[in-house]
Amino acid sequence: MWIVILAATLVDQIWGEPRRFHPLVGLGWWISTVEKHVYGSSQSNTGNLVAGLIGWCLVIAPIMLAAIYLDRLLEGFWHIFLAVLTLYLAIGRKSLIEHAQRVYQPLLKDDLEDARQQVAMLVSRDTGQLEACEISRATCESVLENGSDALFAAIFWFAVAGIPGVVLYRVVNTLDAMWGYRSERYLYFGRVAARVDDIMNWIPARLTALSYALAGWHWQISKNTFNAAIRCWWEQGRNWKSPNAGPVMAAGAGALGIRLGGGGIYHGQHVAGPVLGEGRPAAVMDIDRACTLVFHALLIWLAVLLIITWVGS
Template identity: 50%
Template sequence: MSDVMPVLVSLPLVMVSALLLDALLGEPRRWHPLVGFGRLAAALEARFNRAPGSVFAGMFAAGLLVLPPVVLVFWLSRWLDGLMLFVLQVLGLWWALGWRSLAEHARAVALPLAASDLPQARHQVARLVSRDTAQLDAEGVAAAATESVLENGADAVFASLFWFALAGLPGVVLHRLVNTLDAMWGYRTPRFLYFGRAAARLDDLLGWVPARLVALTYALVGHGRGALRCWRRQASQWDSPNAGPVMAAGAGALQIRLGGPAPYHGGWRRRPVLGEGETASADSISAALRLLRRGVAVWVIVMMGIAAT
């Protein structure tokens, strides 16, 4: 029992420390591990993604990229102890978080949008989403940014906290690297339909439980009945099994409408409407950030309660 309790007690401390580092410093400006990982992933994709129907090649490349860092972190976590282990955990979780960066990008959209500067708002939202932002009106810009806060908050903040609580730093690294590969390769295009399938399916698997906990969290800290109603009725209509519950519950919690047709560089894509109530605006971007902030506070409090028992 004495060997278990220090680990349990340290979980909230590591989480709070990493969240504070993220709030104070944001993402590392130089030598960010995910930036280097992304470059390596692009190089391996160019090397291995040559033959059509290359599911095995994508699986091999994903394993080659993900397994060595996870094994290294697992070994370091077993070898280090005390202050050195605490520092490793805090730094590793901080590198995985993207809370401040997401908030900064979202506010950079909300401010010009509130000032009726649509060209600048379009320019800024292009840094958050992959759709053709030049064709978005003010409502489309606001909806895109709000959707990004809800979905990326689930991936880059809540899922990292979940996997740290469940499997320590190796779990965080596994999820974050797979999630990064899904963001790079998980497109249903001729180039990535087969090559990115392994990364996309593994990301769906790793994100299944966190996504539903996030949807429940949005219901808890927002408009609860609306969030649960939208989650139940609309989530299954979305093409992603994890983004559906997160965005449907988030839209319901905020009492706004998201989703709907959206322009991408390959043309307009039909998407179901999520949520209910008012159309998205600059205020809904700020409201989504507040929802995320309240949700993180709830998770930290819950972890403190678990550690205290």
Template identity: 50%
Template sequence: MLSFSLFCALLVGVMLDRWLGEPRHWHPLVGFGRLAMAVEQRLNRPGGVAAGALAVVITVLPWVLAVVWLLLVLPGWAGWGLQALGLWLVIGGRSLEEHGQAVMAPLHDGDLPCAREQVSRIVSRDTDKLDSCGVARAATESVLENGADALFASLFWFALAGLPGALLHRLVNTLDAMWGYRTERFERFGKVVARLDDLLGWVPARLTAISYALCGRFAASLRCWQQQASACDSPNAGPVMAAGAGSLGVMLGGGAPYHGGWKDKPWLGEGRAASADSIAAATTLVQRALSLWLVVLLGVSL
């Protein structure tokens, strides 16, 4: 069960993220990404499911075990500080908000090329072919989905297993973002990490979806979740995106250009078309859900 001391470390980590955001230089996840690229280039071969599993072990397990060891040997106050600082580096709530604002501002100003450039930093689709509504949809979807991946899932695993749990999820999720594509290069190599990411994110995704519903248009959110989520390819993104779109009263999803081709995705939500205001509303929804999580976690710790 989440102790009050661990909740205080969680709260400090969230506050540090809110005040400071991500480190501008020498972010550990950037270094981890470079390590992952080197490992993938060395191990990725045709038919490489086993190689992909080995790559996950090589890149993730040493860091998680190192944190477990440090928490065992450090004095209590130092271990508490490590938990708080580590969570700050793991989550990305303020960064998510900043990326959303960077897209929203040029959209408001009618600067579509700049908005396309900014949204290309947070989505994998071909943004140079998107109109203003497509840019707004992409950014809104990113805020909602990454709210689950980069914030709430890490908080869930931190509450359950401290910093080792949050770090495990964040590193696996980072690898999934790098290797979890259904392309010729990653179809087999990334299969293990994609399944592991689905597993670690299953419960947090549904808790995030419930939170989005409670913090917005509750009935519409649940209706969209129930009726639309199963049409999505991802078992975790579906509930999060459908519930979030329904909560905001906005239409998300639909066809979009990816990697030189066109991908038809299901429509999610109901109501108005996406716009710059939808990005702001999604950011506010994530902030409200975070406040809800903190209140619930405080109650659990007490």
């Protein structure tokens, strides 16, 4: 298990996401196709909820049958190869860091226009009028939150259930990304997708929050950062709109000694939100610090998984 996880993270570090023929593109097409066929014109909330459940099952079933079949069919080298390939395609740490750097570099040059355009690819809030500190805050939030979604949760489910586990997680996470909105169209239709994603991310998110706290402690050689991260996670994380993003971002902000959250502009209107973390407001250099925190947390995960593998053997 550990060798597969290490190999997949190294492949991701070397090559990053495939530029062409990424399976998630095909998955997105399949989800859209199912939605077109099951989303009706029902005015009933219950009808939309049932349609969303049926659509979720139709998306999941054939993919999971194929994953389980291949997992049982292949042996030896080919099974290991498939496991590394599957996990590599499910994680995206290098892509996340590259997106953050595309915001970070223009900010270093005081090119706010370019930075606003780049951060718009990471967040859903309006970015047209953001100042440098607000861009930095939004980018740090994205790095910390997606560190859990795009890296640690995938590793967790691979460690728990192998190839079928990580495939299920990635499909569930993509369904939530496409259907899990609180808009008029998806409020009921996407409810199953959103709730299942919340359930699958519950444990990984809290393990990520703990690893951020430990990584901040080790990195800064200060027990205060660990205590701050745990305190922010416990006191502030529960107040965030997402039950999993809140603890992750609060712990990360506490470990970095910065303040995140506080709301933003969505569709032209200011939406208030709780403050996460403590200390000074996020600054440009904190984008790079957030990326480093994710990397150090990954090293902690690899070390713990190595110990688990060694003890288990």
